Amino acid sequence: MKNRNIIWLYLFFLVAVMDLLFTANGESEMRMYSKPLIIPTLWAYFIFSSKALKGTLIRKAISAALIFSWLGDVLLMFPNLFLYGLGAFLMAHISYIAGFKVAQTNPFAIGQVNFIRLFFLNLPIYILAAVSYFLIRGGLGDLKIPVIIYLIVIVMMATTARERFKKTNSVSFWQVMIGAGLFMISDSILAINMFFKSFPEAGILVMGTYIIAQFLIVRGIMAHAQ
Template identity: 65%
Template structure:
């Protein structure tokens, strides 16, 4: 890996750690300068290491996911823009679904599908989504429809990541799958903290799992093409 490329990764990690530190200390105003830099550094890193994929749908999908993630990060800094931030992350997940689908050995292979087997493979993901919905449902109010749509899309994102099992290199599969699950956990903690019961460690745990999720997904997609 070229030194100029790894520099962007170090900057991503540095600003992520700084943002988590500010989050832990309740310094929300200062986070305007850290949270909004996390994804741009990661996006530049991916842009540099994916030059060989220039013009491909996978590169466009990944860059799109990172741009929408940055937009979501920025909008969620202000509570009145929560719904818009949710929409931005929904678009990010759709881009990730496309990226995960394309980054397989035979992404569009048509064959028989064992739906019962598929259901049991995805059951842990379904259970996590169902538990979160059960907990937050009473407090959703007018947010019920947007949140339900969001849950459906993030479940699709996680199950598409799981679908890559044996369809890519093990390193790529595990990084992307763990990243997708961590993303789902991070979003679940946001929902629980907002609509069910706030807990003091929420902000740090949300950012920690989110940052790791984004890093693992990017590195996992990169590993597929190396």
């Protein structure tokens, strides 16, 4: 059964590599076929390989995040649908927040919180978000409010991933944490390319970090149940 399930992982990597090659070569028409297949193959791998999570809120939340990510991928292929794509990814991050929250021991336990320590633990996340916004703020125009809302939510997604430290096994924590960080980096590169200064390497960097991010998050959540 495991050997059959891993076929989906091979398909995911195959489609991902093809999309990266098309991106690098500027073959946007071919990406209409490759990009929409990236997340479905990863989702299929997650569903068929996470039997231990069947029926749990974790599995439902991560599935929702992947479905919204797929919708965002499709919508962002059309420039005039950018705001809708942004909304889809906003929902994906909200779903990831829910998934990360429940994928830890005693997720809703209330204890003492050292806000100063918490601030410094999350400081790298805040700095990345602040620098990204500082660079793109002048080019946002009418999208300023939606982008700020999106930025706040993705920061919450990354800090929720960081919150899992010592509340799950180390493999699960680091895979999810690195994945969340790469997701932020991917979105930052995309935003800088769109609203600050475009550069030819942006496409491959955005997709490369995004693909690895999604893979690590899925693997990390699966590792939580092992």
